[in-house]
Amino acid sequence: MSNERAKILIVDDDAMNRVVLSDLLSDEYDIIEAKGGDEAIEILEKMAKEITLVLLDMVMPGRDGLEVLQVMNEKDWIKGTPVVMISAETSSPHVEKAFALGVTDFIYRPFDQMVVQNRVRNTIGLYVKQMQLSELVTDNIYERTRNSDMLISILSHIVEFRNGESGQHVLHIKKITEILLRALLARTSEYNFTEDEIDSIATASSMHDIGKITIPDEILNKPGKLTKEEFDIMKQHSMNGAKMLDAIQFFKKEPLMKFAYDICRWHHERWDGRGYPDGLKGNDIPISAQVVSIADVYDALTSERCYKKAFTHEKALEMIRNNECGVFNPLLLECLGDVADRLPQEINDQRTNNLSEAEFSKIARSIFESTEDDTNNIIAEQYINEHKKSLFFASLQRGVTFEYTYEPSLLKLETKRAKDLSFPKTMVEPENNPDFWNIFGRENWDEFARLLHDPQLNNDSFIFNSDMRIKGQKKPCKIKVQQNWNRRDPENPELISIYGCVEFIK
Known part of the structure; x- marks a missing residue:
């Protein structure tokens, strides 16, 4: 003071x-x-x-x-x-x-001197306490609102990196969900959502696919049709996401998390009972999950993905009405028709929030970390690392991107560039693979490995100049590397993975 x-x-x-x-x-x-x-x-x-x-x-x-x-x-x-x-x-x-x-x-x-002095002193003291309490409540409300907005940014960054989608997807879902909820209120008195509930459901919608962080890249980003076995693995994301949300301590008792859980678990259920994971039917499916389900399908259809081109707005509406993406609540289909003309413009008005690494780390830890449950702490670290990774790759203009994990020992390259270099997209235990050494060479390995395992580097990153042999020709290159450390034990940090970019110098 x-x-x-x-x-x-x-x-x-x-x-x-x-x-x-x-x-x-x-x-x-x-x-x-x-x-x-x-x-x-x-x-x-x-x-x-x-x-x-x-x-x-x-x-x-x-x-x-x-x-x-x-x-x-x-x-x-x-x-x-x-x-x-x-x-x-x-x-x-x-x-x-x-x-x-x-x-x-x-x-x-x-x-009376004593009366005047005491009443003035008490009035000022009471006023100061009231203002402190008011500021505390205001700050609390601000932080909760800000955390909700940050949560959307967190998820947009994670989805952007893991699922090969635009980070706009979760923002689109949020907007479409809000529009459909208001259309539903205009059509029927069966649901009496308050403004706070509409806001909570719209915010919670951004968590619908968070379980995809548990799905392997080769399935998540497969350009062709999934096999039955692969699709069975993909379907696990809804239950995995629900379990992750159930473990979150922040907002634990609030309606936001109840809506988020329902949406995450049941947004792939269908009106006729032929969805997953639980085969719920009709209004046994929470209405929040039903609304997000239509929003998700519409945006998926009108967006380009690694396995398909984008459909037009008109074609997407036709496919949804014809049950080509599963059967939906007829009332919600009417609501979709009510707002159809507005959707393209409303979606185009959305913009991804920029979130600094420091802000991301703070909010991720406040949401997930717990001194009592190490699982939550691991989730927090995973979210922070995924966001850091997404920022790294988003900053690159060119080059061949790669990622290497230690357990298991696995090197992954960007699919298209790996093919251009006659290099496999995925290489298990590259240190024991002659093809890796034929390309990378052993001349500079000792210096590269020293930097690789140095936990004291500024920003956990370095640039290494080297040569690589590409299709029989030796080419100079610049390797930009970002380390990913497990520092839960500060005295003994563990290098979990690295990722980076190889840029060839002409």
């Missing part, structure tokens, strides 16, 4: 009263004086935010104390500046009107 002395504005037309009050209070406070109501309002116009307390005479010529209070209410000064009324008037109507206008306390003339 600041050491600056509190300022008290004394408003009284009687000079003697102002002198007496000033003498009683000037040892503790800075005093400002006004000879009447008009002068008091002029002073408040200039410095209302600086004044800690107003001592206001009730009966004055011209603008009296009650009229000053009226102006303070009209200009909202009364909310930030407590007022203690000075008066010899004790009649109930005047006192009641003063309290109705926001007066905190009364001091009656003739003045």
Whole structure:
């Protein structure tokens, strides 16, 4: 709290009263004086935010104390500046009107030194405590709202990297979900969502596919049709995501997480019972999951993916209505028709939020970390690492991207560039594979390995200049490497993986 002395504005037309009050209070406070109501309002116009307390005479010529209070209410000064009324008037109507206008306390003339000093001190003390409480509540609300928005950014970054989708997908889902919910309210009185519930469901929709972080890349980003076995693995993402959300400590008891769980687990259920994971049918499927299901399918159809081109808005609507993506609630199909013309423009207006690495780490830890459950801490680290990785790859302009994990020992290259280099997309135990050494060469390996395992590097990254043999020709290159450490034991950090980019120098 600041050491600056509190300022008290004394408003009284009687000079003697102002002198007496000033003498009683000037040892503790800075005093400002006004000879009447008009002068008091002029002073408040200039410095209302600086004044800690107003001592206001009730009966004055011209603008009296009650009229000053009226102006303070009209200009909202009364909310930030407590007022203690000075008066010899004790009649109930005047006192009641003063309290109705926001007066905190009364001091009656003739003045008693102890009464004046104690009431001023108590009023200021109470006001400070109220403001601290108000700031605490405001900050709490702000953080909760900000955390919800950050959560959307977190998930958009993760989905962007893991699923080969645009990071806009979860933002699109959020917007479409909100639009459909409002259309549903306009069509039927069966659902009585409040504004808070609409906001919570829309926010929770961004978590619908979070379980995909558990699905192997080769299945998640397969360009062709999945085999039955692969599809069975893919279908696990909804239950895996629900389990992950169930483990989150932050928001644990709030409606947001209940909606998020329902959406994550059941957004692939279908009206006719032929969805997954539980085969729910009709209105046994939570309405939040039903709405997100249509939003997800529409955006998936109108977006380009690694396995398909984007369909037009009109074609997507036709496919949904013809049950080509499963059977949906007829009422929700009517709602989709109601808002169909708005969807393309509304979606195009969405923009991905930029989230710094520091902000991401802070919010991910606040959401997932727990001193009691190591699983949550691991999830937090995984989210932070995925976000860091997505930022790294997003920053690259060219080159061949790669990732290497230690357990299991696995080197993965970007599919297209791996083919261009006559190099396999995935190589198990490259250190034992002659093909790897034929390309990388052993000349510079010792220096590269030293940097690779150095936990003290700035930002856990380095650039290494080397040569690679590509299709029989030796080519100079620059290798940009980002380390991924497990530092839960600071004394013994463990290198989990590396990822980076090889840029050939012409």
